[in-house]
Amino acid sequence: MVQERTLPTFQSPPAQISAEEGLMIYEDMILGRYFEDKCAEMYYRGKMFGFVHLYNGQEAVSSGVIKALRDDDYVGSTYRDHVHALSAGVPARSVMAELFGKETGCSKGRGGSMHMFSAEHNLLGGYAFIGEGIPVALGAAFQSRYRRETMGDDAADQVTASFFGDGTTNNGQFFECLNMAALWKLPMLFVVENNKWAIGMAHERATSQPEIYRKASVFGLPGIEVDGMDVLAVRAVAQEAIARARAGEGPTLIECLTYRFRGHSLADPDELRSADEKAKWQSRDPIQRFEAYLIEQNLADDEVLKAIRQKIEGVVEDALSFAQDSPEPDPSELYRYIFAED
Amino acid sequence: MAETFLFNALRQAIDEEMGRDQTVMVLGEDVGVYGGSYKVTKDLHGKYGELRVLDTPIAENSFTGMAIGAAMTGLRPIVEGMNMGFLLLAFNQISNNAGMLRYTSGGNFKIPLVIRGPGGVGRQLGAEHSQRLEAYFQAVPGLKIVACSTPYNAKGLLKSAIRDDNPVLFFEHVLLYNLKEDLPNEEYLVPLDRAEVVRPGQDVTIITYSRMRHHVMAAVKPLERKGFDPEVIDLIALKPIDYDTLGQSIRKTHRVIIVEECMKTGGIAAEIIASINDRFFDELDAPVLRLSSQDIPTPYNGRLESLTIVQPQQIEEAVEKMMQLQV
Numbered sequence: 001m002v003q004e005r006t007l008p009t010f011q012s013p014p015a016q017i018s019a020e021e022g023l024m025i026y027e028d029m030i031l032g033r034y035f036e037d038k039c040a041e042m043y044y045r046g047k048m049f050g051f052v053h054l055y056n057g058q059e060a061v062s063s064g065v066i067k068a069l070r071d072d073d074y075v076g077s078t079y080r081d082h083v084h085a086l087s088a089g090v091p092a093r094s095v096m097a098e099l100f101g102k103e104t105g106c107s108k109g110r111g112g113s114m115h116m117f118s119a120e121h122n123l124l125g126g127y128a129f130i131g132e133g134i135p136v137a138l139g140a141a142f143q144s145r146y147r148r149e150t151m152g153d154d155a156a157d158q159v160t161a162s163f164f165g166d167g168t169t170n171n172g173q174f175f176e177c178l179n180m181a182a183l184w185k186l187p188m189l190f191v192v193e194n195n196k197w198a199i200g201m202a203h204e205r206a207t208s209q210p211e212i213y214r215k216a217s218v219f220g221l222p223g224i225e226v227d228g229m230d231v232l233a234v235r236a237v238a239q240e241a242i243a244r245a246r247a248g249e250g251p252t253l254i255e256c257l258t259y260r261f262r263g264h265s266l267a268d269p270d271e272l273r274s275a276d277e278k279a280k281w282q283s284r285d286p287i288q289r290f291e292a293y294l295i296e297q298n299l300a301d302d303e304v305l306k307a308i309r310q311k312i313e314g315v316v317e318d319a320l321s322f323a324q325d326s327p328e329p330d331p332s333e334l335y336r337y338i339f340a341e342d
Numbered sequence: 343m344a345e346t347f348l349f350n351a352l353r354q355a356i357d358e359e360m361g362r363d364q365t366v367m368v369l370g371e372d373v374g375v376y377g378g379s380y381k382v383t384k385d386l387h388g389k390y391g392e393l394r395v396l397d398t399p400i401a402e403n404s405f406t407g408m409a410i411g412a413a414m415t416g417l418r419p420i421v422e423g424m425n426m427g428f429l430l431l432a433f434n435q436i437s438n439n440a441g442m443l444r445y446t447s448g449g450n451f452k453i454p455l456v457i458r459g460p461g462g463v464g465r466q467l468g469a470e471h472s473q474r475l476e477a478y479f480q481a482v483p484g485l486k487i488v489a490c491s492t493p494y495n496a497k498g499l500l501k502s503a504i505r506d507d508n509p510v511l512f513f514e515h516v517l518l519y520n521l522k523e524d525l526p527n528e529e530y531l532v533p534l535d536r537a538e539v540v541r542p543g544q545d546v547t548i549i550t551y552s553r554m555r556h557h558v559m560a561a562v563k564p565l566e567r568k569g570f571d572p573e574v575i576d577l578i579a580l581k582p583i584d585y586d587t588l589g590q591s592i593r594k595t596h597r598v599i600i601v602e603e604c605m606k607t608g609g610i611a612a613e614i615i616a617s618i619n620d621r622f623f624d625e626l627d628a629p630v631l632r633l634s635s636q637d638i639p640t641p642y643n644g645r646l647e648s649l650t651i652v653q654p655q656q657i658e659e660a661v662e663k664m665m666q667l668q669v
Contacts, residue, residue, distance in 0.1 A: 074415070108448025117447035124414065125447060132434055135404040139411020139419075146417060150393050151364050176404035183399070337445045338484050340452040340507035 014232030014293075015068075015239060022299040023308065025067050025231055029059040029287050030312045032083035035092060036262075038316050039082065039099060043266045047324075048099050052113045055083040057229075057261035060286035061193050062087045064234025065161055065254075068242055074122045074160040076137030079114035080193075081126030084163055089121045092319035102326035109329045110337065122158070130164075131173035134190070137162035138177045141188035141251070159245040161189040161238075167198030169212045175219075178253065182221040187245035189238065190216075190253040193228065199264040200272045216253035228256030229284040232293065259284075343524040351493040351525060352382045352458075352514065355500035356420065358529065360390055363418065366504055369396040369405060370422030370459075379424050380460060380519050406432035406457070410439045410509075413455040418504060423459030426513060427473035440509035441484035456503045458512035462553055462603055463651050465517070469639035472647075474604035476513055476580050480613060487581035488534050489513040489552040493523040495578060498532025506534060513580075515553040537584040539591070543573035546597040546661055549588065549614065551577040554601045554652060561657035572661055580610055588614070589622055596627040597667075599660055601652055606634035628667045631660055 017025070036054040043052050055062065058080075066075055066087035077084040085095050090106050098105025099113055106118045117125040124140055127133030140160045147156035168174055169192060181188045192212050196203050204210050216223025222244075226237045234256055241252035259281035263270030294300040336342045346354070360366045367390075368383055374397035377384035387395040398405040406429070409419040423429045429436060440453055463472040476487055486508050490496035496514065503510040540555060541562060550558045555576045562572060573591050577583060592598060598618060600611035611632035618630055633652045640650050 076411075105448070107446065107450065110448045111446045115446045117443075117450040119414075119447075119450040124411065125443070125450075127439075129434060129438060132407060132438060135407025135435065136411035136414065136439060138404070139408040139413070140415045141411075142408060143412045143415040143417050146367065146393050146412070150367075150391065172401075173404050173407070176399070176401035177408075179399060180401070180404065180408065337447075337449040339486075340444065340454070342449070 013236060014230065015235035017232065017299070019299040022294050023304065025063050025235070026290060026294060026300070026305065027308050027312060028063040028067055028087050029231065029290065030309055031086055031092065031315065032059045032062060033287060034312050034316045035082060035086060035095070035319070038320060040262070040266060042099070042320070049101070050112050050114070051079070051265045051267060052099070053080040053265045054262045055080055055260070057281065057285070058193055058195060058258045059083065060231035060234050060290070061163070061191065061228050061256045061258055064231045065189065065191055065238040068235050068238040069159065069161060072122060073158050074124055074137065074140040076124040076133045076140070076160065076162040077116070077126045078133055078164055079126060079128045080165070081114065081116045085116040085118065085123055085126070088118070088123045090116065090118045090123060092315050093322040094118070096319035096323040097326050100323040100326070101328070102323055103329045104322070104326040108337070131168045131171040134162050134164060134168070134173050134177045138181055138186065138188065141181065141186040142184065144187050145184065157187070157246050159187045159189065159242050161191055163191045163193060165198065166192060166194040166196065166203045166212060167201065167206065169215065170207050178216065178219040178221065181251040182219045185248060185250035187248070188251040189241050189245065190251060192253065192255045193258055194255055195258050195260045197260070197264070197273060199268060213253060213255035221251050221253060223253040223255065225255050225257065228258030229286045229289065231286055231290050343526060345522050346493050346525045347519065348493040348496050348521045349380050349382050349519040351497035352500055353384060353386070355497045355504070356383065357386060357389070359501055359504040360386070360394065365416060366418045366420065367394040367396065368420045368422060369398050369409060371398060371400055371424045373397060373422045378422060383422065402428050402431035403435055406435040407439060409455055410435060410443070410453055413453045414451040418454045420456040420458060420504060423457060425471050426459045426461035426475050427470055429457065429475060430473070436479065436485070436511070437482045441482040444484055452507045453509045454507045455509040456500070456512055457509070458500065458503075459514060460516035460519070461513045462515040462517065463635070463640050463647065466642055466644050466647060467516070468642050472640035474635070476511070477604035477609045479511055480581050480610060484509065485581060486510045486534055486579075487513070488579055489577070491515070491518065491552050491555045491576055491578070493521055494525060495532050495538065497525060498530050499534060499578065502531045502534050510534065513552060518553055535579045535582060535584060537587040538576045538578055539573065539587065540576050541572070541574040543571040543595070545571045545595060546573070546599060546664055547588070547591040547595045548572050548574045548599050548601060548657070548661070549577060550574065550601040551580060551610070552603060554603050557652060557654045558601050558657055560654040561661070564658055565661055568662070570661060570665060583614060583617070585617065585621060588618070592618065592622045592625050596625055597664055598626070598630040599657070599664060600630065600632045601657055602632065602634050603651055604635060605637045606632065607637050609634050628664055631664060633657060633660055
């Protein structure tokens with residue numbers, strides 16, 4: 001039997017936030033959670049199709065990293081991409097409409113759950129195959145450096161955050177891109193969402209070195225382990241990595257220790273994870289934890305948080321109505337978007 | 343006019359386009375300091391710097407994906423496959439990301455990318471270095487695929503490919519880099535979607551591409567002496583295929599032979615024959631014939647290797663045999 005990795009005691013100080021920032025982050029986390037709950041409901045009611053991978057439990061990572069980025073920074077995602085898209089600013093309407101396969105979806109109904117794209121929001125997209133999104137994100141990071149240094153564009157200081165899971169860190173593209181990003185000092189964040197399981201493959205059974213952040217050291221870039229259930233801890237680490245990247249000091253590997261509260265996808269019977277393990281992680285719910293922090297620090301009170309939750313319920317209901325009422329793609333446009341001229 | 347080697351025609355194309363557009367850059371294995379394995383990027387590293395002529399580690403799938411990400415965000419990268427066979431390692435990126443991503447994203451992103459390098463069967467390079475991946479990649483939606491065959495079309499096509507807003511797989515042939523031709527001094531472009539009528543004729547349409555164009559032309563000489571008048575068409579565009587030009591020829595000759603260097607199974611000719619049957623069946627006076635490479639890994643032994651690919655003599659015999667068929 002493999003020895004399960006014990007959770008370290010995290011020493012990193014949480015990010016200092018204003019009340020305004022706290023509420024912005026809270027709203028983003030609530031949006032992620034409520035949106036995904038609605039997806040599950042619609043999927044089980046037969047309104048949504050395909051492979052749908054929900055993000056519940058991991059909200060502190062998306063909100064912690066992406067809400068520390070600038071609007072013009074780039075985000076690259078995976079098949080578990082709805083919430084990254086939302087944090088990156090893609091309207092809930094566009095993401096929900098995409099899940100319903102509608103023309104008003106962010107990928108015009110051609111992509112689906114695993115392929116959320118938005119050039120307008122510098123969302124490089126959801127990539128369904130393990131690891132393939134990392135090289136694409138590397139290209140966006142390269143592009144920033146290229147523009148600044150060869151085209152004299154001083155405004156080209158964008159940072160690219162590439163998200164992927166623990167399973168991806170045994171894939172060659174991960175190592176190849178760590179090498180190139182460090183070699184060329186590219187402005188990039190490698191954000192590992194280590195939720196301990198690749199469908200039914202426990203992380204410890206798949207890797208010779210379960211502490212993923214340690215894999216950075218051989219490539220000469222900083223690797224940082226952070227509590228992925230603590231949004232302010234993630235934010236603090238992300239802010240430091242973003243500042244380094246923007247200053248031209250190169251990439252950072254951030255391992256967020258987190259957990260998904262649902263199965264791998266809505267088609268996963270989720271039989272291998274023990275009830276004890278699930279209960280232990282449920283008790284560390286990043287949203288409840290952040291709520292307690294906001295109140296304890298006098299950054300918000302129950303009323304304010306309740307108002308945000310009600311607002312987001314409305315946003316998600318509005319997104320659902322919008323998606324349901326939106327038109328299907330026109331069959332005469334079946335061949336559109338194959339080539340750039342279409 | 344200046345006599346120019348094919349490899350240098352390609353180099354001129356890249357140099358001119360890099361001079362014209364700051365977003366054009368080259369990346370790949372040994373493209374920079376070393377100047378490229380076939381010297382297609384010779385001296386460009388010194389002229390344009392290390393970011394614009396980027397030497398990459400040996401990581402085909404990741405640097406191809408990286409070029410796609412750079413293209414999505416506004417650069418116009420040219421990836422050199424040191425040998426196009428290595429691109430098997432980047433098949434996922436070329437298919438899922440370069441070819442399909444624009445569609446999957448509902449038109450969010452365009453991918454102005456060129457992937458170029460030497461393909462084809464060389465001289466005793468062994469199976470892995472003797473691939474004809476155009477046949478493997480032809481089914482990928484969203485890609486354009488071209489094959490150059492002369493210094494003139496190599497230069498004009500590469501310039502067009504660099505300016506195109508779509509991912510273009512650009513096949514050179516490992517045995518054609520030292521072809522020489524007088525090239526115009528003034529700038530020119532060759533379109534990516536047009537076949538070239540190499541030799542007009544009346545009797546039979548011979549469709550070919552890349553190095554096989556030269557094998558076909560070697561067969562044409564004895565055929566002319568015997569009184570035959572074949573029309574030779576170099577496809578240039580392997581995807582999409584220029585059926586307008588093929589159709590004009592077939593309506594004239596009513597007979598078609600396809601000569602290709604890829605393997606027969608699932609090859610370029612297989613696709614063209616099916617499409618000719620769809621489009622021009624009533625024009626045909628004889629079944630379309632294809633001469634393809636054998637369905638085997640290319641053997642190292644020189645004699646076996648020459649038996650693997652089509653030779654001019656076989657083309658000559660095929661034309662004579664087809665012309666004997668009476669309607």
